[in-house]
Amino acid sequence: MARRHPAESRGRHGRAESPVPDAAVCVRGLVKTFGDFTAVGGIDVDVPRGQVFGFLGPNGSGKTTTIRMLTGSVAPTAGHAWVLGEEVTAHPERVRSRIGYMSQKFSLFEDLTVAENLRFYASIHGLEREVFEQRRAWILRMAGLEGREDELTRNLSVGWRQRLALGTATIHSPELLFLDEPTSGVDPVARRRFWDLLYELAEQGITLFVTTHYMDEATHCNRLAFINAGTLIALGTPTELRDSFGPGATLEDVFVGLEEQSRREP
């Protein structure tokens, strides 16, 4: 095993306080290396509560690794990550009951029915019966699956599976929801409908941390961070980023330009 970075051991003991205690996510100098490969090379990000935060970057840029460190499923090599005010590496279990996570794989049990999937995730989160009934009704309505509770998940088309996955990821009413490329492989109509649901969640006060590589989705976010080769190369609102690049620029122009720039001067 590799020797521990001093910052990590400090993190494990949970002594360090978050510099921004009321932020949904606060990241300082976060590093993850796999052998010689640096997946995430020391990033700093703050996400205030209640925002829709877009985390953008090409494939392999470190988006998923960052999310996995924030959800506590991968330990950082160095640096700190506070989620909802708790240091993740020190108290992953305190964080886990308050966050939700949805991956591009949708993470449903395909040989279980809609109702069985909901019941399983509800029991894992220890939901009370009345709370579960309420959440279940809301999710079925939200996903448009009322009356289809007993269908096998395998038989649902992609759009429904995606909305059901969103439902199971939020069954315990998390304060913060991580979405890792939740719309990949989904048709444009279902994507639009999915983003409507995300807005609905945001209106309820849930913070959303979304990775995507669709630029049209990026414009839906309150704030954006662009990561390339493990390094943050831009951070701001969509308008700020467009304006900084010149008149008439689209977000696409901004990111293509930034990526080329960062490749020229590493």
Add this chain to the structure above:
Amino acid sequence: MSGSLDRIGAVVVKEFRHLFRDPRAIGIVLLMPVFQLLVFAYAISFDVTHLPTILVDNDHTPASREYLRQYSGSTLFEVVGYSDTQAGVIDAFQANRAQVGVIVPAGFGRQLASGAEGEVAVLIDGSEPTSAKVAQAYTTGLNLAAGQEVALAWADRQGASVSGLGGLEPRLRTWYNPERRSAIFLIPGLMVVIIAIVTVQQTAVSLVRERDLGTAEQLAVSPLRRIELMLGKLLPWTGLAFVDVAAIVVLAVWLFGVPLRGDLAVLGAGAALFVFCCLGMGLVISAVAPSMEVANIASLLLAFLPTFLLSGFVFPLDQIPAVLQWISALFPARYMVAISRGVFLKGSGWDELWPQFAALAAYAALALAAASVLYSRRSR
């Protein structure tokens, strides 16, 4: 704590739902043991009798007919045809119609009448060594007895007092399985094979499937701890393995008349340790295997084949090459086969079986430790 039990319970319920949605899995867990039991107890038998036999009589005398009648009168041989030539016998071997050919040459009766040695030829199909060996033993025995009778008849005709003749006659008794039925030998070992198949493969595959689906990642972010997930996954298979064990014991004793001479508690304790070994092996496979196919093949290679071939279940361990004997010591099955056979057939207890128990306990501890190391390394 109660939260923890609730979460484990949720996983157990989910696992049973998976099982009942998948007819193949039910087949493997509940029907395969019964099927194997029937196959091994009825169809596969090492008790060779009714060897198909071709008779060739080129002598056509009362003496040759008398000699050949001993083959048709025996249950060990079954006369399937007659021929006039050796070529006829070989043809029958080629066509798999016969495994034994007996040729009585012309002049056989004359030789016996003159007090000379009668000569017969016995041909055996050696393509199946087991039956060939048995056929050789049977024909040797039959000819020995027949030869003795011929000699006595001749001595009698010469006026010698036969009753005064000395001789040596061993009285053989076989212990533990007096009729030497192969079902009694096989069923206690079969139990071990079935436990290994149910537990190793199912635990390995069910954990890898979770990872393939991405649900493992989802669960890693939930309040469900890894140990809770593991326990929830392993408990159903442990339970089912014991259902299988109980079913096999009941069928073995009531249907196949396998004697249960020892203590059920000893057998149960051995089975529990062996199940832990298997679960550990399944977990190790699931930690290392990159896909479900690999997990399936690995459990076949590491669980099924060694249990089947290197446990003493079918092939006696002291008759396989030394290298294979050493390899067999690396797998837990041989110890469990010894325990199972010891308890069933010999009524053995702790005093006799403690080395096997120690080996199984050590194996279980090692396998579970290796699995937990591999799993904690994965999440780094």
